[in-house]
Amino acid sequence: MKPHTQRMAFLAIAVCICLIGGVAAQQGGASNTTASPNATTPAGGVNASDLTNADAPQAVKFTNNTTVTTFGNVSGFTPEVSLELVVNNFTTAPMMVVAAPGDDSGRLYVVDQIGVVKILEADGSIADEPFLDLRDNLADLDPTYDERGLLSITFHPDFQQNGKVYAFYSAPLREGAPDGWSCTNHISEFTVDEGNPDAVNLSSEKILMYIDKSYENHNGGILTFSPADGYLYISIGDIGKGNDVGDAHNPLIGNAQDLTEIYGKVLRIDVSGGNQTPMETPPAVNETGVTEDFRGYFQPTNPTWTTTEGRFYSVPEDNPFATEKPPILDTYAYEEIPPEIYAYGFRNPAFMSFDSGGKNALLISMAGQDLFESVLDIVKGGNYGWNIREGTHCFDANNSLTPPETCNATGYQGEPLIGPVVEYGHDVGNVIVGGEVYRGTELPDFTGKYVFGSWSSPDNYVTPNGILFVATPPDDWESKIPSTAEDLTRDDNAMWTLQELKVIGAPGQEDGRLDQFVRSINRDNDNEIYLLTNTVGGPNSSTQTGSLWKFVPSQNAAAGNATTTAGEGATPSSTSAETPDRGRISQIWGLFQPPAQSWTLRELLQQTETAIPFEETPAYGRFTTFIELLQATGTDQILDEQGPCTVFAPTDGAFAEDLPDGLSVLPGTVNRTAIALNHIVSGLHTTDTLRNTTTLVTLAGGDLTVNSTKDEIRIGNATIIIPDLVVKNGALQGIDRVLLPAGADGASDLS
Numbered sequence: 001m002k003p004h005t006q007r008m009a010f011l012a013i014a015v016c017i018c019l020i021g022g023v024a025a026q027q028g029g030a031s032n033t034t035a036s037p038n039a040t041t042p043a044g045g046v047n048a049s050d051l052t053n054a055d056a057p058q059a060v061k062f063t064n065n066t067t068v069t070t071f072g073n074v075s076g077f078t079p080e081v082s083l084e085l086v087v088n089n090f091t092t093a094p095m096m097v098v099a100a101p102g103d104d105s106g107r108l109y110v111v112d113q114i115g116v117v118k119i120l121e122a123d124g125s126i127a128d129e130p131f132l133d134l135r136d137n138l139a140d141l142d143p144t145y146d147e148r149g150l151l152s153i154t155f156h157p158d159f160q161q162n163g164k165v166y167a168f169y170s171a172p173l174r175e176g177a178p179d180g181w182s183c184t185n186h187i188s189e190f191t192v193d194e195g196n197p198d199a200v201n202l203s204s205e206k207i208l209m210y211i212d213k214s215y216e217n218h219n220g221g222i223l224t225f226s227p228a229d230g231y232l233y234i235s236i237g238d239i240g241k242g243n244d245v246g247d248a249h250n251p252l253i254g255n256a257q258d259l260t261e262i263y264g265k266v267l268r269i270d271v272s273g274g275n276q277t278p279m280e281t282p283p284a285v286n287e288t289g290v291t292e293d294f295r296g297y298f299q300p301t302n303p304t305w306t307t308t309e310g311r312f313y314s315v316p317e318d319n320p321f322a323t324e325k326p327p328i329l330d331t332y333a334y335e336e337i338p339p340e341i342y343a344y345g346f347r348n349p350a351f352m353s354f355d356s357g358g359k360n361a362l363l364i365s366m367a368g369q370d371l372f373e374s375v376l377d378i379v380k381g382g383n384y385g386w387n388i389r390e391g392t393h394c395f396d397a398n399n400s401l402t403p404p405e406t407c408n409a410t411g412y413q414g415e416p417l418i419g420p421v422v423e424y425g426h427d428v429g430n431v432i433v434g435g436e437v438y439r440g441t442e443l444p445d446f447t448g449k450y451v452f453g454s455w456s457s458p459d460n461y462v463t464p465n466g467i468l469f470v471a472t473p474p475d476d477w478e479s480k481i482p483s484t485a486e487d488l489t490r491d492d493n494a495m496w497t498l499q500e501l502k503v504i505g506a507p508g509q510e511d512g513r514l515d516q517f518v519r520s521i522n523r524d525n526d527n528e529i530y531l532l533t534n535t536v537g538g539p540n541s542s543t544q545t546g547s548l549w550k551f552v553p554s555q556n557a558a559a560g561n562a563t564t565t566a567g568e569g570a571t572p573s574s575t576s577a578e579t580p581d582r583g584r585i586s587q588i589w590g591l592f593q594p595p596a597q598s599w600t601l602r603e604l605l606q607q608t609e610t611a612i613p614f615e616e617t618p619a620y621g622r623f624t625t626f627i628e629l630l631q632a633t634g635t636d637q638i639l640d641e642q643g644p645c646t647v648f649a650p651t652d653g654a655f656a657e658d659l660p661d662g663l664s665v666l667p668g669t670v671n672r673t674a675i676a677l678n679h680i681v682s683g684l685h686t687t688d689t690l691r692n693t694t695t696l697v698t699l700a701g702g703d704l705t706v707n708s709t710k711d712e713i714r715i716g717n718a719t720i721i722i723p724d725l726v727v728k729n730g731a732l733q734g735i736d737r738v739l740l741p742a743g744a745d746g747a748s749d750l751s
Helices: 586-592 601-611 623-632 636-640 672-677
Strands: 017-019 026-028 061-063 066-074 080-091 094-098 108-112 116-120 150-155 164-171 183-193 196-213 220-225 232-236 265-269 290-292 298-300 305-307 341-344 351-354 362-366 372-378 422-425 432-437 450-454 467-472 497-503 517-523 529-534 546-552 570-575 645-647 680-682 725-728 731-734 739-743 746-749
Touching: 080 108, 080 116, 080 529, 094 150, 094 517, 094 529, 094 546, 108 150, 108 546, 116 150, 164 196, 164 220, 220 351, 351 432, 351 517, 362 432, 372 432, 372 450, 422 450, 422 467, 422 497, 432 517, 450 517
Parallel strands: 080 497, 150 220
Antiparallel strands: 017 026, 061 066, 066 422, 066 497, 066 570, 080 546, 094 108, 108 116, 150 164, 164 183, 183 196, 196 305, 220 232, 232 265, 265 341, 290 298, 351 362, 362 372, 372 422, 432 450, 450 467, 467 497, 517 529, 529 546, 645 680, 645 725, 725 731, 739 746
């Protein structure tokens, strides 16, 4: 047991030892739930190199509370391309397209989030029967938005001989997991049917890992084999919610920095190792024990994953923590470091691919919190910073919208934090979508460049308006990639030149952007690259808007010619590119057209919660939790009214059992019942009437934050929650305005 007496403000509790995965290593559980947040200062590392790229000219700037992305020019290259439609409207929520190794037929396999893998023949026809159908194995997906589902597949390098294929999917929460959690992710091996090589035999499933999830988002979810070493690499998110804070997040340092947690990591295993002992069902390990931490979240006392090391796979001997393990810090949750870990410090490594050329670099496009999106060049044993840093910037888990001026450049073991090689801000796009290094022959000007995209335009998660980017690495980049993080230098990890990639012709628009969501970019066996898109964001199985496009030379005759006479290499330039407003306010109410006038307020709020992509987005309230608060206080009958009324967006502080200090600063906020009632105001109010505090009772206290479509605003320790949603005629309307109290009788408009 760890010496808890060395940890500030810790309670001594018993350590439970459980057997993980039958023959897997034992892992000890320990409570880290009552420790002081003062324990979160990173350890020294004063002699470590600064690998953060914080001072790189290509890094995103943060000025006047706004990100400013740095684009550059590349001599002799025009960032234009065209897209050739391969097949349209044939999937629901396409996640990836992949080819089987050793298959020269041109056949492709398209993964649909709803649980289906379809075979696409070289002539563009789609096989009648799916290659893999896991729809009956999946957790219930929210059709409006969900990050669970069938997230990826990959074929064994010897697929033509052994017929093995691997899948990462979200199953219902298993027995023995903590109550109320979201799902259990499975990393599973299947083989094709002996009598039908075009279909997977579902009864052949071997579950290599169970990974329980407290939240639906941040799964990671990518499986891929390295062309260099033949091992299987697995990307795992930090378990979800936001800021690496919440239920089952290490309350001191987050999951991504905790080496005793499997979350926020890239794993590497040898699926040809182990004794391959048949096992009908892996052991159901009881991991239901939880304890409340100082933030009010619940932390499991035992590890919440099950591995089968030694049975269905082995751990490569040169994994960074397989034999030589760093000290177990007091701030860690458990007592053992999983030997499967290859790299760490990830928020949501949702896109991961190997370069098919050069030294087979491993690249991850990592979804950011609120401001920055990153591309990371992964080396063995590397720490990629989350949540000490996000991209090239410092990060504050208590204020994700304002990067701190300073923070550590090292992790808790004193190791250097590795910054991204590409970064863009939310001034030019939203969630990053990866991504391939181009090694084909049809686009020679793109050779060695990384092609990736953004789900849609800034602040827009509902209207399809995808964006493509291309990044050019420094000269001789491939030759500089070291084998381990210990050998990485600043020059090895130098940032790449970012350019927006304009699409000429359909589905490109006049501005070169897409009228589609960007879902994934992948390659075939000839190393040509493809784009998957759709126009309905969620896994709504009643829709089939998913399409597949092949990247081809631009229809513009000038593409590929020089656009600049600058010197060799790249010339960065900062820009906060003008982006047309394509639905900033319509992110919510657009989903309810035509107006659903028969809906009650409860139904509207529930729809709104699931309609907001990325649950932690601070611009909107947590309405599901708000409904629970109303139910707990016995005031939920107001939800069964049809309205109209004005609705507040509560933040975490509103749900505390004990009222925050200073809550009586404003009238009416004397208890939780008042808090609940004061978030719904009868009647449809304009911004003028909302300035009257007798009409609009607000909340105050240092733990509360503004929830609106504007940036966070604080005055001293007092903040106000202004309605950014209004129920009107059965539809939700956005108010792009923030009001703060100027006195007892009114408020000042600071928007």
